[in-house]
Amino acid sequence: MSKSQERSTSSAISTPNKAGDDLHNVSDTFYTSQRKGSHVFRVRLDATGFTLQRESPSGVIIKEQTVKICDIVGARCMRMKKSPRNLGRCACVNPGTPAGAANRKGGTPSKCSPASKEETGCDVGDGSAYLYLFAYVLKKKSLRSSLHRERTVLTLRFRSFDTFEDNMREADRWYRALRWQLHQTLEDIFVERTGEARRRRVLVLLNPKSGSGNAREVFNMHVAPVLNEAEVPYDLYATKHSNYAIEFMSTRRLDDWCTIIAVGGDGLFHEIVNGLLRRADWAQVLDNIALAIIPCGSGNGLARSIAHGFNEPYFSNPVLGAALTAISGRSSPMDAVRVELQNRVMFSFLSIGWGLISDVDIESECIRMFGYQRFTIWTLYRLANLRTYNGKISYLLADETQEPQSMLLPQSEQLRKMQSSRSCNVHIDKLSTASCHRSSEYLPQEFEDVISLETSINQSFRSRCDSWLSGGSRRSCYYSISESVYHSLADESEFADLSAAAATGLEQNQHNFGPSSILPSLNEPLPEAAGWLVEEGEFIMMHAVYQSHLGVDCHFAPKAQLNDGKIFLVLIRGGISRPHLLSFLYNMSTGTHLPEKNNEYVKVLQVRAFRLEPHDNHGIITVDGEQIEFGPLQAEILPGISRVMVPK
Numbered sequence: 006m007s008k009s010q011e012r013s014t015s016s017a018i019s020t021p022n023k024a025g026d027d028l029h030n031v032s033d034t035f036y037t038s039q040r041k042g043s044h045v046f047r048v049r050l051d052a053t054g055f056t057l058q059r060e061s062p063s064g065v066i067i068k069e070q071t072v073k074i075c076d077i078v079g080a081r082c083m084r085m086k087k088s089p090r091n092l093g094r095c096a097c098v099n100p101g102t103p104a105g106a107a108n109r110k111g112g113t114p115s116k117c118s119p120a121s122k123e124e125t126g127c128d129v130g131d132g133s134a135y136l137y138l139f140a141y142v143l144k145k146k147s148l149r150s151s152l153h154r155e156r157t158v159l160t161l162r163f164r165s166f167d168t169f170e171d172n173m174r175e176a177d178r179w180y181r182a183l184r185w186q187l188h189q190t191l192e193d194i195f196v197e198r199t200g201e202a203r204r205r206r207v208l209v210l211l212n213p214k215s216g217s218g219n220a221r222e223v224f225n226m227h228v229a230p231v232l233n234e235a236e237v238p239y240d241l242y243a244t245k246h247s248n249y250a251i252e253f254m255s256t257r258r259l260d261d262w263c264t265i266i267a268v269g270g271d272g273l274f275h276e277i278v279n280g281l282l283r284r285a286d287w288a289q290v291l292d293n294i295a296l297a298i299i300p301c302g303s304g305n306g307l308a309r310s311i312a313h314g315f316n317e318p319y320f321s322n323p324v325l326g327a328a329l330t331a332i333s334g335r336s337s338p339m340d341a342v343r344v345e346l347q348n349r350v351m352f353s354f355l356s357i358g359w360g361l362i363s364d365v366d367i368e369s370e371c372i373r374m375f376g377y378q379r380f381t382i383w384t385l386y387r388l389a390n391l392r393t394y395n396g397k398i399s400y401l402l403a404d405e406t407q408e409p410q411s412m413l414l415p416q417s418e419q420l421r422k423m424q425s426s427r428s429c430n431v432h433i434d435k436l437s438t439a440s441c442h443r444s445s446e447y448l449p450q451e452f453e454d455v456i457s458l459e460t461s462i463n464q465s466f467r468s469r470c471d472s473w474l475s476g477g478s479r480r481s482c483y484y485s486i487s488e489s490v491y492h493s494l495a496d497e498s499e500f501a502d503l504s505a506a507a508a509t510g511l512e513q514n515q516h517n518f519g520p521s522s523i524l525p526s527l528n529e530p531l532p533e534a535a536g537w538l539v540e541e542g543e544f545i546m547m548h549a550v551y552q553s554h555l556g557v558d559c560h561f562a563p564k565a566q567l568n569d570g571k572i573f574l575v576l577i578r579g580g581i582s583r584p585h586l587l588s589f590l591y592n593m594s595t596g597t598h599l600p601e602k603n604n605e606y607v608k609v610l611q612v613r614a615f616r617l618e619p620h621d622n623h624g625i626i627t628v629d630g631e632q633i634e635f636g637p638l639q640a641e642i643l644p645g646i647s648r649v650m651v652p653k
């Protein structure tokens with residue numbers, strides 16, 4: 006991470022004070038009961054995480070492990086039902102509530118929050134209270150394999166006291182201490198700090214048509230469970246047509262949300278950015294909202310770039326990694342590019358293309374049924390029928406030694422007040438019922454013997470089984486957050502009146518807010534004295550990129566960072582040999598396609614701004630992978646204008 010990124014993220018994290026530390030560092034002695042005998046563990050929770058120290062009978066520490074605080078997403082206090090048939094469910098459900106009724110019918114269990122711990126009607130097994138801790142730790146299956154995140158559930162069983170209420174009070178003390186520690190890791194904009202520190206709401210915008218059309222299932226199966234474990238309240242909207250996200254972002258009151266999560270592709274994210282920048286209050290909104298993406302599209306360049314920039318494993322489970330990133334509580338400034346076309350202005354976060362790559366991107370739509378292979382097939386076709394384009398490209402070089410830019414916008418001191426809860430349990434319960442995680446969730450080897458700990462040794466072995474089956478089961482259920490709202494089910498009528506005509510009108514709406522330009526307007530000449538340089542002639546392509554990846558396996562600009570204030574302008578001249586071009590295209594997947602030094606045919610320029618003036622009157626130009634009207638354009642970098650969520 007760049008220095009300025011470090012500054013901007015760390016400065017926002019509150020410094021824990023000493024008194025708070027003491028109050029929220031909890032520790033106790035736990036035991037495991039196994040056939041081989043009992044083990045004693047000292048368990049401590051502090052700012053570093055959960056530390057488990059195994060003691061020998063003589064009181065010497067013989068093994069120590071820590072589940073790092075950055076890997077923990079949340080916890081639950083629960084009371085188990087005794088019947089094995091019902092294992093995995095929380096018994097603390099008020100039979101009068103819908104959740105209670107659902108539970109009796111075998112529906113989704115309800116969480117047993119501290120507030121609900123006094124509820125009656127439980128099928129009482131014993132007086133134990135359980136604390137389940139959910140973490141996603143970085144693991145390697147073998148020395149050769151790459152790192153991946155594995156879900157780990159640590160179970161602490163509290164049974165020192167005679168009554169369930171007393172044990173639950175103790176479990177609750179640990180739960181609150183953990184929540185406090187987790188909140189210390191969040192930047193200010195994500196926390197409502199009045200009264201009890203609570204996480205602010207998140208807006209989820211989902212494109213059901215992204216990629217192969219399974220974004221809804223991906224969200225239900227893999228994202229909602231993580232949001233629920235982390236107790237992040239959210240509102241979910243499904244887009245209904247093209248431009249829906251632009252309309253939503255440009256017209257809605259957004260004060261309630263601290264994060265916007267796009268569940269879709271880069272096209273959806275592009276709409277979100279453009280909708281936000283059409284607002285009159287864009288500067289204030291961008292200061293108070295961070296953006297995140299769950300990759301469900303066909304390209305997914307941004308999700309891949311964020312993971313790459315922060316060494317987060319991607320390929321093992323892109324959706325899980327992105328979901329954890331979306332709730333990490335840590336954000337980074339991100340550059341955007343202002344693009345001026347002949348009749349309108351738009352904003353871009355990924356790329357602007359003209360020529361070969363854009364041709365392949367758009368023309369291969371007709372063979373979409375081949376999936377990702379369509380790009381390879383069409384690239385070979387285009388190589389056999391190579392086109393050149395005539396034009397002029399003017400550019401302003403960036404200072405190659407410059408430090409990544411700091412945020413333009415000051416971070417808001419004001420925390421926004423959350424609206425009162427708009428609970429919609431019926432809908433979220435529908436969602437959660439579908440949220441049974443079926444992936445293999447093996448507990449990591451080193452935690453196997455300490456995964457279930459209890460505060461009293463004088464108990465039977467069965468307690469350990471209970472804990473395993475309920476919390477660490479491969480078929481764990483997830484618990485709905487009463488505050489979360491699933492609008493696509495709850496409120497199908499919203500935006501129903503936004504007709505296609507209105508959407509088209511939006512496209513043509515020329516009235517843009519957002520930052521103004523420092524360049525001369527597109528129809529004025531560029532001032533030579535200001536340092537503009539020119540490339541003119543026959544080109545195979547021009548591709549301007551400001552993220553490291555254009556797609557999951559297209560490492561197009563290896564040096565690009567989220568917030569470096571630079572556009573990487575790649576030019577390929579006509580006259581390049583086919584083998585040279587083929588090698589360029591082939592090596593894009595590994596990021597080894599760019600020459601160390603610019604040569605006659607391939608140039609990589611780090612620029613602040615550029616102007617493209619095609620001399621032909623036809624061709625394909627893309628912005629963030631979407632085709633736009635053909636014609637001249639100019640682009641300039643807006644350093645660190647937005648915020649994106651990044652891994653902890």
Ligand SMILES: Nc1ncnc2c1ncn2[C@@H]1O[C@H](COP(=O)(O)OP(=O)(O)OP(=O)(O)O)[C@@H](O)[C@H]1O
Pocket residue numbers: 212213214215216217244245246247248249268269270271272273274276301302303304305306630631
């Ligand atoms: N409900 C919808 N029906 C049809 N189109 C939609 C809908 N919602 C959004 N869109 C449009 O779909 C376009 C592409 O969506 P998105 O980027 O999510 O997926 P993708 O194209 O498969 O992925 P990528 O952009 O990464 O290649 C967006 O530009 C948006 O205008």
